[in-house]
Amino acid sequence: MNRYTILVYTENFIGILNRITIIFTRRGINIDALTASESRLDGIHKITIEVTVTEEQIIQLTKQIEKVVDVIKAYCFKDEEVVYQEIALYKVPIESLDPGLEKVIRQFNAHIIAAEKEFVVIEFTGHKEDTQALLEILKPFNLLEFSRSGRVAIAKPKFSVQEYLNNQT
């Protein structure tokens, strides 16, 4: 089993996310994380899916995703073939703000992005291992809440969905 990132370029069509996720459901495969947003190209959405499967499975999954009518193109990559980041937010009670916490924030190069009367919100981006490490450290500081995004990724190999579309006509 390896960790893979699938980049899916789709039409902006109602239900497209469902059509893609049921491919995983049917095969009993858990999606580790999923992010969807508009892409660089007008009207084309980009879905980033992180999944832990075998090489055989990832090839089949990618083909099945690409088979969906409203999917323009799907690419799969190993971790080392993508530049990726995840963002994490940590809510810590104001009483926990002490020199110990300050040191942690400095060490991690994390940011306090909001300060309320009763708590502060710390933001930190990195790979899951990094955000997880900070989570473990912040737990003893009476961490109130934690939220982590799915990965966003840029592929290292050169490819262009625009070029792909141009070549099709």
Add this chain to the structure above:
Amino acid sequence: MIRGADIVVKSLIEENSEYIFGYPGGAIMPVYDALYDYSDQIKHVLTRHEQGAIHAAQGYARVSGKVGVVLVTSGPGATNLITGLADALIDSTPLVCITGQVAAHLLGSDAFQETDVVGLSMPGTKWNIQVRSVEEIAPAIAKAFHIAKTGRPGPVLVDITKNAQIEFGEFNYAPCLSVRSFRPYVKINEKAVADAATLINTAKQPYVLFGQGVVLANAEAELKAFLDKTGIPAASTLLGSGALPQDHPSYVGKLGMHGNYAPNLLTNQCDVLIAVGMRFDDRVTGDLKRYAKQAKVIHLELDPSEIDKNVKTTVAIQGDCKVSLALLTEAVQSNSHPEWMQRFRELENEEKLAVMTNDLHATQGGLHMGEVIRLINQFKEEDAVLVTDVGQHQMIAWRYFDYKTTRTQVTSGGLGTMGFALPAALGAQLYDYKRQVVCVVGDGGIQMTIQELGTIMQTKAPVKVVLLNNNYLGMVRQWQQLFFDKRYSFTELENPDFIKIAEAYSFKARKVTEREDLEASVAEMLLHQGPYFLEVVVEKEDNVFPMIATGCSVEEVRLS
């Protein structure tokens, strides 16, 4: 400006739809009201259940190559389509299904007969869409037809809210010619063709497996030309039957769990396996770990997700097999394989002695299903269509039916849907009233959609129904006998008087229990002009052989 409901009907007419198979209800009533005005341009067939409507559309699509059209209401009308959608998806049958939906402002409110049809049908459709305003209707239907029939065909569903059917809008129909995210036809890779040709030219024991892809691509002539030039033995899948006339010198039989002996056994002795338009279904391959491991595999296939899915290829030729077969035929050398072919013929003789002679020509004991099929062959017209349900009768009819022309095989292959045959036969018959359509069913399956006898009565479609009655769910009983210690758990049926039922639906009906009455009855049926119902009481505990048991390898195919 015309109503959305009129736009629905006019769009179907623009797509040259000949028939709509449907059932009215609240949320589709405006379209039914519109249909009233177009009965001279498009015919509607009122089935007795929505499942009947979709199976009839499947039967129509399979024999015609055209898109089958289904029209039903929201809620239960739509959910009753699900089995047919799943069936059409796995068997690559082009359908456009239109479902009514509650008015847009009621969506999500649990309104009467509201159900999330788009969500429910998603895994069972190639594509689906909900239309909530009048101006979306024509483009959605145009796109639906394009997607249903282009590339690997499949079912699509268009869910239209009631308000969109009632609203007024302009009608300028523009057929959909392309969808930017959907480009199923790719240029054939010339290097792959050359590599495949090299493998084929140097092969000692090459072997062709062909499937329904050949029929869907209209590539029957290209397959024949390839086989004529190469002299390679060729076997058919269940849905591929008919793509090659069975009297062609290359034809060696049928693949799969209940296929022929030689074609299964010799799969594991060929050196180059050439698969054309087939998907290596588990009923064809048996245990994949012991399937054709010795062979180099060439796969001609349109759908890239089928390539390397079950069997790893040496050379994949992705694309339309009508094109790739022609290119490959040009690239290969003329050849013949008499010794290799002889192996098939020898094993065929073994099967004849061990199984076929008794199946087809028994002289004592109860009637065999095979005898009925032999007599059908004897009296049928050359291009007669065989429609079968699912179970023992399906396998026997398929094994022994003499397929001479293409698009003569209509059965539920991938999904194995009992109840498929009767409505599918109706649809097949409506495409051409003059063509013989023989619907072979079991006593289990026919009772799943028996109400469609009423639709046959109303349309006067001259379907010939052949009920092979063993008072058992025979295939399940066979498995219980072979693998569950003869524990016949809930497989025996107490059946009604089928002849009375058939006669109540105005069929000419006859029941045969004795061997000496069979031939005359089959002849009478096939000469009869209108609908005919022939019940043949067959041996209660007959089994279908050869058989590859679940988990076994193709070379473990057993004759008894």
